[in-house]
Amino acid sequence: MYPANFEYVRPKTVKEALSLISSMEGSRIIAGGQSLLPILKLRLFEPASLIDIGFIPELKQIKVEDKHTVRIGAMVRHHEILDNALIRGNLPMLSSTAENVADVQIRNRGTIGGSICEADPAADYLPTLMALDAKVHLKSDNGERSLSIEEFIKGPFETDIQDGEMLTEVEIERNTENFVVEKYARRKADFAVASVAALARVAKEGRVEYIRIATGATTEGPKRLKDLENSIRGKTSHQLDLGEIVGKAISSIGMISDLHGSSEYRKYVLRGMLIRTVGNLIKMER
Numbered sequence: 664m665y666p667a668n669f670e671y672v673r674p675k676t677v678k679e680a681l682s683l684i685s686s687m688e689g690s691r692i693i694a695g696g697q698s699l700l701p702i703l704k705l706r707l708f709e710p711a712s713l714i715d716i717g718f719i720p721e722l723k724q725i726k727v728e729d730k731h732t733v734r735i736g737a738m739v740r741h742h743e744i745l746d747n748a749l750i751r752g753n754l755p756m757l758s759s760t761a762e763n764v765a766d767v768q769i770r771n772r773g774t775i776g777g778s779i780c781e782a783d784p785a786a787d788y789l790p791t792l793m794a795l796d797a798k799v800h801l802k803s804d805n806g807e808r809s810l811s812i813e814e815f816i817k818g819p820f821e822t823d824i825q826d827g828e829m830l831t832e833v834e835i836e837r838n839t840e841n842f843v844v845e846k847y848a849r850r851k852a853d854f855a856v857a858s859v860a861a862l863a864r865v866a867k868e869g870r871v872e873y874i875r876i877a878t879g880a881t882t883e884g885p886k887r888l889k890d891l892e893n894s895i896r897g898k899t900s901h902q903l904d905l906g907e908i909v910g911k912a913i914s915s916i917g918m919i920s921d922l923h924g925s926s927e928y929r930k931y932v933l934r935g936m937l938i939r940t941v942g943n944l945i946k947m948e949r
């Protein structure tokens with residue numbers, strides 16, 4: 664099936680794109696198009712116009728400010744997240760996550776900004792970005808604002824982006840702590856049935872100085888497991904019964920159910936993943 668007719672425009676700057684967004688009623692931004700185009704072909708969505716931001720140089724930049732703040736443009740593609748030396752050196756957890764994104768063809772076209780704005784509960788980046796305390800920057804003709812990933816993602820396929828706004832970049836503080844990123848899917852290129860992203864600092868004596876844990880694909884959006892973090896922080900692996908504290912931490916979480924797995928199945932899978940990944944992580948030492 665072919666999409667319905669639409670007007671296609673290609674701005675060269677962010678300023679031009681914002682002007683088009685505010686003036687063209689019924690418009691929609693297209694980034695890599697890996698999620699939007701199939702929807703258009705099925706005619707589940709029929710925008711009056713598409714604003715292609717793929718030719719705006721400032722949205723493709725990757726830079727490190729003051730040696731600790733990494734800024735990633737919204738149009739940076741997945742393969743660049745995987746291969747770029749600045750990201751691999753400053754945010755290895757994010758590079759590792761990009762390995763799980765779909766297949767080579769989609770990694771060559773899809774973008775980090777497009778993935779975030781789609782807000783698919785099973786998206787690969789979202790738990791990692793949450794564990795890294797990432798922020799997104801939004802611009803409009805009226806100004807600019809920044810939000811944490813937790814604030815930006817409001818629910819399945821729903822974000823806090825406002826009329827006239829576009830996501831321009833992702834900001835993440837440099838983080839090279841030990842991490843684990845794990846995705847369970849029927850096939851490597853599929854969306855996750857459950858995913859875990861965790862990072863931690865473990866002192867020489869084995870005490871967990873800090874830990875961040877986030878999950879994806881099991882609830883209606885990425886979820887930071889702060890109760891589980893609090894149960895682990897300050898302790899050594901020998902002082903923890905991970906089976907007990909993981910079970911308690913996820914017992915009250917409402918799991919989604921779909922054709923990939925029931926809520927009970929997802930809870931079973933997530934429990935095993937958390938016990939394994941967190942157990943391995945907190946036993947690591949510098």
